[in-house]
Amino acid sequence: MSSKSSKSAPATAPAAPLSTPVAVVALLVLGLVESALSAFQWKELLVLRSGGETVCGISETVNCETVWNSAFATRVHELFGLPVAGLGLVWGISVVALSALYLARARSGKPLTPVAHALRLSVFAGVLSVLVFASASLRSGAVCPTCLGTYALVAVMAVVAYRGLQGPRVPASGEWGPALTWAGVTALAVFVAVLLPGRSLSKPEAKAGAYLPPVATQASTQVGAADASTPAQSSTPLTLEAYLRGLPAAQQQLVSNALAMYRRDTPRPAAAPARHRYGPPDAPVKIVEWTDSKCPHCKALVEELAVLKTRVPEGKMSLEARQFPLDGACNPAMQRRGPDAPTVRCVAARAQICLEGASDFWSLREKLFAQQAILDTERVMEIASSGSVPRAQLEACMASPATAAKLQEDSSYALRYNFTGTPLVVVNGRQAIPSAPFLYALVMADGNPSDPAFDVLPPPSAVAHDDHAGHNH
Incomplete structure (x- = not known):
């Protein structure tokens, strides 16, 4: 009986491995490569946020900067606290972690099905994310x-996960819970680990005017006779000391550092007469600034100056806007980076020079920088010709030798200062940090860096470099 029974019982074959080790190892390696690429993109984003040039800012249509500065990318950053590149890093490390976990469990003989499903779900979550990000990239009008x-890496990983991981491609009814738990817990742990140090990196710019006093100033509201229609210039502004005391500690330190750097600089006489000026020529504070149309810090400066003009008393400040395009095609101070075809930086610089005599110069300039993320040569021309200067007149001016000479004048003027990048700000002949609170404080001090009100600031810290340094050139 016993021998019969033994013959009829089928032999138990060893279970086939859930997936081939080669597929899992491939996912681990590809995850590492994707993580490294995401980290590189994040590093380049930091370069861009500091005003520097990225390696993939090749042309107007092949330009990572446009994609990274898009409204969608900015919204993602605000929502998650990490840029899109940071989320890519989280995803890549999650795939690496799950692949390593799978290999470790395989060696110890533990069940592999939950981790395999979690790995597959994570990979295909990456595919869905890529479809969303690619669609947003196309809408920005540029290729990154x-x-x-x-x-490409995500697509390859999807093929490996789909064809290389053996077993059911969709979890059974009772397997969804463990699969989602493994995938979710891993992603959350990696997200938190990346978020903690990453929150301090590449933050979106603060809202323009965030550290300037409101239009309805404190002194006027105390009187109780403030009129909402009364312009800021007619109200009594805060005293300089009260303004400085009301700043956050970090901004007080920034103003103190900026003041120390400003005091060390030697005033230089103007190298050229003003071509177009906001404010009176005898204003106690004369600001000259140089910008590049694709420089993010220049955009922030233009926005801050637009607010500053509405917050300072009338007649205390004048402003000149000059050009320093970061392109050797029109700026001899820069190296050529491509063909001689017109570039957005050069076109925007020439257009602004040709608008200098227009009554709507400042509003058109602010509109130009507001659309920086989607700016190309045609968009520049559309904006510049949307006001009082017809397009034909604008194009003729931009092609004239006189405009080229003015651009050369701006470049030569800027090179008199020891600056490392745009924006360059000069106040009363001295180089200044492009900080709105510092500029406002100087205006309220009538340009006197030794005003006793500055004594309320903390001592300056050791400043090795300008915190707002821009594109190296």
């Missing part, structure tokens, strides 16, 4: 080469 590299 490093983003395309990420998309």
Whole structure:
């Protein structure tokens, strides 16, 4: 009986492995490569946020900067506290962690099905994310080469996960819970680990005027006769000391550092007469600034100056806007980076020079910088010709030798100062940090850096470099 029974019982074959080790190892390696690419893109974003040039800012249409500065990318950053590149890093590390966990469990003989499903779900979550990000990139009107590299890596990983991981491709009814738990807990742990140090990196710019006094100033509201229609210039502003005391500690330190750097500089006489000026020529504070149309810090400065003009008493400040395009095609101080075809930086610089005599110069300039993320040569011309200067007149001016000479004048003027990048701000002949609170404080001090009110500031810290340094050139 016993021998019969033994013959009829089928032999138990060893269970086939859930997936081939090669597929899991491939996912681990590809996850590492994707993580490295995301980290590189994040590093480049930090370069961009500090005003520097990225390696993939090749042309107007092949330009990571436009994609990274898009409204969608900014919204994602605000929502998650990490830029899109940071989220890519979280995803890549999650895939690496799950692949390593799978291999470790395989060696110890533990069940592999939950981790395999979690790995597959994570990979295909990446595919869905790529579809969303690629669609947003297309809407920005530019192609991001490093983003395309990420998309290619995710596509390869999806093929490996779909064809290389054996077993059911969709979890059974009772397997969804463990699979989602493994995938979710891993992603959350990595997200928190990246978020903690990452929150301090590449923050979106603060709202323009955040550290300037409101239009309805404290002194006027105390009187009780403030009129909402009364312009800021007619109200009594805060005293300089009260303004400085009311700043957050970090801004007080920034103003103190900026003041120390400003005091060390030697005033230089103007190298050229003003071509177009906001405010009176005898204002106690004369600001001259140089910008580049694609420089993010220049955009922030233009926005801050637009607010500053509404917050300072009338007649205390004058402003000149000059050009320093970061392109050797029109600026001899820069190296050529491509063909001689017109570039957005050069076109925007010439257009602003040709608008200098227009009554709507300042509003058109602010509109130009407001659309920086989607700016190309045609968009520049549309904006510049949307006001009082017809397009034909604008194009003729931009092509004239006189405009080229003015651009050369701006470049030569800027090179008299020891600056490392745009924006360059000069106040009463001295180089200044492009900080709105510092500029406002100087205006309220009538340009006197030794005003006793500055004594309320903390001592300056050791400043090795300008915190707002821009594109190296």
